[in-house]
Amino acid sequence: MLISIYILLPPTIICYLLKQTISEFIYSLVSCLLKFKELWKQQRKYCIEEEKNFYLYKINKIEKTSKLIGFYTAEMLMYPTETIMHRLYLQGTRTIVDNVESGSNNIVPILTNYQNITDCCELILKKEGRSGLYKGFGALVLQIILNFILLHVDNEWNRNNIL
Template structure:
């Protein structure tokens, strides 16, 4: 049983990573393309308007085009984890906290997260370009192009500004605020959901813990935290992506038709100017362009969780099923002396003793 639980825990971790990063990546690609398409007529606030765009994109491009930028996205995630690990080793900043941690320790932990976002900011910008650029109008990037372009953008701090591309120090603040805010919201929602789910299970489940009650609440809590954080930070993300993409000469797929490409040409001066321009030119709904893709992403994630729960229940029932009892053969008694096969002997009746 312990070995089964160990493999189940590993499976849960792999399934969570796959659902969060790999399987949801096509929806992230569509969402980001809609967010940075400033001249689009269709806002794709619901999933239904995206189906036609997906159909034509599939006809004109390969299906694998929806996974463009996946390697660079995973690289940025790895750099974030690696940078936090290194900083926590050379500084007293804690890498993990609990609900019993002091306010000072929580603040130090958030500072560590912020420093990690500072390190990965230029590489996140280059990964964003790989995610949204059309494969029709550009070549597929190499494996290490994300790192090279990130270093080039970092070197641009010491060079004069000759394009509309914003210097990295101008987008560094919004990116750190976005990353830290997303982490705080998702962590709070995840903790609240996990406590609520474990409380609802009651003492009955704690007496006979099943795989569903052990692992499934964590999956639901992670799903809830990411969903609420994505919804709350969606307008912030829209503004941030437009700032990071400005001046990069990126050409994206036309999200209105899915049959052509459009260049990204914007002139935002900073975060506040970009936010005001979106409200004036595109309306408040312009901050939520591509929200329908987010709905598709979490609908698919919810379906994966449902399948996972069914598998957990099946494994639990299999472990609880009673095993058939195999009767143990009784040892045969030795035959009495003078016994011959085929003869019957009357039972021995003891005679009373006479006194």
């Protein structure tokens, strides 16, 4: 028996709201810490009065960095929950996965029939272990790395063009 989309809707909304809350909390915390660190560095140098452009550049850099850290911290913390939700969404569809772990070119069909969220979680842990909740996590890590590289390039470009 498949789970109705109406039953999956409340947990999906809760998952999304929780992820947004975590992201905003981490963003606020990191932003506050980085701004405090920057202010402390300025006071140690006895040069609180800086050019306006440089100050705006620093604030912009802190805001972007804080936003990315908050967003990806929430993504990493909620990854197992999202894995469970995605498995519930896809159940009943004939999902085909390449079996790259064994090194062969086999294609493995996956047919699942979960009864509820806890059943899905228990079956993943029983059949695949804890690593089953983190399948595909490498793609998120790659996305994080690429975004921080782009952030660094953007910061360097802004610094060279603004200052």
